[in-house]
Amino acid sequence: MIRFSHISKRYPGGNDALKSISFHLERGSMNFLTGHSGAGKSSLLKLITHSILATRGEIIVNDQNVSRLKKRAIPRYRRNLGCVFQDHKLLYDRSVFDNVALPLIIAGNAHREVGKRVRAALDKVSLLDKEKAMPITLSGGQQQRVGIARAVVNSPAILLADEPTGNLDLKMSDDIMNLFYDFNQHDVTVLVATHDLRYLKDKSTHVLELDQGKIIKGGTSHED
Amino acid sequence: MKSWFKRHLQVFFYTLGQFSRNRLNVAMTLLALGIGFSIPLIMYSTVDSLSNIGGQWQERPQITLYLKKSINPPQIEALKVTLASNPQLGDIQYISADDGLKEFSASHQFDEAIALLDENPLPPVFIVFPLLTGNMSDMDALSNNLGQIEHVASAQYDFEWLQKLNALTSFMKRLVIVLACIIAIGLLLLITNTIRLEISNRKDEIDIIDQLGGTPAFIARPFLYMGFLEGLLGGATAILISAIVLKLLNGPLLRLAELYGFAFSLPLARIDISLAVLSVGGLLGWISARFTVLNHMRELAPK
Numbered sequence: 001m002i003r004f005s006h007i008s009k010r011y012p013g014g015n016d017a018l019k020s021i022s023f024h025l026e027r028g029s030m031n032f033l034t035g036h037s038g039a040g041k042s043s044l045l046k047l048i049t050h051s052i053l054a055t056r057g058e059i060i061v062n063d064q065n066v067s068r069l070k071k072r073a074i075p076r077y078r079r080n081l082g083c084v085f086q087d088h089k090l091l092y093d094r095s096v097f098d099n100v101a102l103p104l105i106i107a108g109n110a111h112r113e114v115g116k117r118v119r120a121a122l123d124k125v126s127l128l129d130k131e132k133a134m135p136i137t138l139s140g141g142q143q144q145r146v147g148i149a150r151a152v153v154n155s156p157a158i159l160l161a162d163e164p165t166g167n168l169d170l171k172m173s174d175d176i177m178n179l180f181y182d183f184n185q186h187d188v189t190v191l192v193a194t195h196d197l198r199y200l201k202d203k204s205t206h207v208l209e210l211d212q213g214k215i216i217k218g219g220t221s222h223e224d
Numbered sequence: 225m226k227s228w229f230k231r232h233l234q235v236f237f238y239t240l241g242q243f244s245r246n247r248l249n250v251a252m253t254l255l256a257l258g259i260g261f262s263i264p265l266i267m268y269s270t271v272d273s274l275s276n277i278g279g280q281w282q283e284r285p286q287i288t289l290y291l292k293k294s295i296n297p298p299q300i301e302a303l304k305v306t307l308a309s310n311p312q313l314g315d316i317q318y319i320s321a322d323d324g325l326k327e328f329s330a331s332h333q334f335d336e337a338i339a340l341l342d343e344n345p346l347p348p349v350f351i352v353f354p355l356l357t358g359n360m361s362d363m364d365a366l367s368n369n370l371g372q373i374e375h376v377a378s379a380q381y382d383f384e385w386l387q388k389l390n391a392l393t394s395f396m397k398r399l400v401i402v403l404a405c406i407i408a409i410g411l412l413l414l415i416t417n418t419i420r421l422e423i424s425n426r427k428d429e430i431d432i433i434d435q436l437g438g439t440p441a442f443i444a445r446p447f448l449y450m451g452f453l454e455g456l457l458g459g460a461t462a463i464l465i466s467a468i469v470l471k472l473l474n475g476p477l478l479r480l481a482e483l484y485g486f487a488f489s490l491p492l493a494r495i496d497i498s499l500a501v502l503s504v505g506g507l508l509g510w511i512s513a514r515f516t517v518l519n520h521m522r523e524l525a526p527k
Contacts, residue, residue, distance in 0.1 A: 012527075049435065050526050051435070051526055052526055052527060053526050053527060071525070074437075074526075075437045075438060075439045075440075075442075076437065077437070078435065078436065078437035079436070079437035083435060083436075089428070089431075089432050089435075091428070091429055091432065102432075102433070102436060103436045103437070106433060106436055106437055106438045106439075106442060107437065108227060108231065110227065111230075150436075
């Protein structure tokens with residue numbers, strides 16, 4: 001589903017975030033991405049969403065060559081990815097319903113369809129009763145669940161999460177993580193960046209570990 | 225097609241909603257735009273009306289021959305023949321003293337004052353229309369010659385001030401165009417600035433929508449509507465302001481025009497000019513919004 005081949009990323013100024021790494025995440029797999037701060041986790045996720053460009057190498061996502069995406073094709077490509085952020089990135093001037101509806105509005109879905117799918121997504125994260133609330137009135141865990149509902153509302157094939165439990169207590173973290181497992185059961189390819197060691201012990205998941213821009217577990221680092 | 229229309233309608237009402245949430249800011253922007261637009265608009269309305277008077281009269285310059293009051297009907301007939309035989313003159317029009325008085329009282333409503341007079345103070349008059357056009361000195365010479373004819377008390381022509389007015393109005397028209405261009409640039413910058421401010425206020429929203437797969441057109445649309453509506457409503461404000469100003473000017477102007485013998489007032493808002501102002505306003509707003517948004521979009525491209 002996601003294949004990196006010899007990917008390097010050098011930021012302007014000479015900082016090497018990723019140094020020639022290769023890995024493959026299978027369709028429908030559950031994956032964790034871990035490593036210290038600055039190891040390159042965020043850069044890796046941003047490469048998948050095509051928010052930054054690789055300096056070298058090739059990225060194939062869902063049979064599409066991401067590095068060769070035409071400018072016009074970027075929006076459609078991104079609609080197939082669900083993204084969850086550590087800081088939620090919600091719009092605080094509109095209701096929970098409107099936040100979750102945003103990807104559907106962007107994709108130009110019909111009005112009736114929007115209501116149905118938003119409620120289904122909110123139901124999945126157990127926030128159906130909060131659809132009219134403003135995000136600012138919700139707890140951190142609830143806001144994160146709104147973010148997850150938004151990420152899955154248009155049924156993307158891939159779900160990416162950057163430290164989704166970073167600011168949450170243990171109980172809330174478990175709730176969130178269980179949601180990701182749940183989506184994975186429905187054939188969604190999930191990649192969660194985290195440094196919460198509790199989840200990394202799970203034998204059924206694939207763990208990618210980065211250290212200073214190199215893969216030390218779950219993939220290959222090349223010496224070229 | 226239907227959903228396209230629906231989406232635009234959505235953004236349109238969303239933008240109106242944004243306006244009503246930022247009432248004070250929007251009102252100040254619209255007022256600034258309105259004042260800016262109204263200056264060339266007021267000047268144009270005034271100059272256009274003035275040049276219309278000049279235009280009407282300039283096509284037929286006329287010389288008025290005031291006759292001596294002692295003149296008798298056969299002499300008038302003889303004079304008419306003399307004038308008709310003058311190759312430099314076209315139409316000739318005779319206004320007797322009585323007709324002159326009637327016309328005067330009809331157009332100036334001086335009935336009561338005139339009733340007090342013992343006798344008609346007005347002389348009989350010939351109005352002649354020279355065939356020559358333009359040349360001031362020819363006109364002078366002709367008018368002098370006509371003034372020398374027997375039984376003619378004096379000859380006056382009202383061409384000179386009209387020519388001056390005409391020169392003045394064409395200068396003013398040019399001035400209005402130049403001024404309008406300068407002000408348009410200023411307004412362009414003003415709208416650009418409000419859009420830039422709006423973009424930086426909604427930077428997070430833009431980033432999120434970009435991340436969620438919003439097309440550049442989708443991201444730009446609310447800002448384009450905002451610019452367009454600002455320009456349009458700014459134009460409407462300008463029409464309102466200029467109507468108020470012209471209404472205030474009309475009273476004194478009417479008295480001034482009366483002194484020159486015209487019934488003259490400024491139309492408060494002409495449909496064609498108003499439509500032009502609205503479309504120019506909307507277009508200017510849209511252009512500046514588009515320019516600003518596209519400029520910002522470049523920052524969103526992956527690096």
